[in-house]
Amino acid sequence: MAANATFTRLNRANLGDLVAAAQDDDPRALANFLAEAGTSVAEYDGDGEIFSVLLPILADDYDIDLETSENATLADIAEATDTLVFILTQDDQDRYLEQLAPDNFDAKELAELYEDFTEDEADGAGEAMLTAIGALHQALGETDAEHVIVVTAG
Incomplete structure (x- = not known):
């Protein structure tokens, strides 16, 4: 299942x-909290599993590290959920918004990096x-000093 x-x-x-919702015994608590307290800012119909490959590739090959903001909050959430x-912040926006523009990437190069990372060929x-980069770019544009973007994949 995707x-x-x-x-x-x-x-x-x-x-x-957000951390409390992630730590709740109800497996739907995190999603329910986000639906009630937040606003969706990007559409993504693909398989969210791609982000487990994309994020390290962005960090290693493009110097775009989107996994280090709000480290303490993320550590608490990671401990509680699979x-x-x-979390994307205004600091991430300031650093990476221009770099993350989809026009800066080539699908063929990304496919090669995917194959190198996973040691597996995958069509498409x-x-x-x-x-996924397009959705990240769109979402990153929605951060400001008072708001973050919480990205969940799973």
Whole structure:
């Protein structure tokens, strides 16, 4: 079954409640909290599992590290859930928005990087990663000093 991915704009003041929802015994609590407290800011219909490959490739090959913002919050969430969660901030926007423009990437090159990373050929992997980059770019544009984007994939 394909994993979904969501991009939710959340008030920074709600990060503590986000952790509490992730730590709740109800496996739907995190998704429910995000749906109630946040606003969806990007559409992504692809398999959310692509982000587990895309994020390290962006960090290693393009110097775009989207997994280090809000480290303490993410550590608490990671401990409580199997879902990949990362948070995009205004600092990330300032650093990476221009670099993350989809026009800066080539699907063929992304496919090669995917194959190198996974040691597996996958038809359409480059296009899938390019689509995911587009969603990340769109979502990153929605951050500001008071709001973060919570990305979940799983």
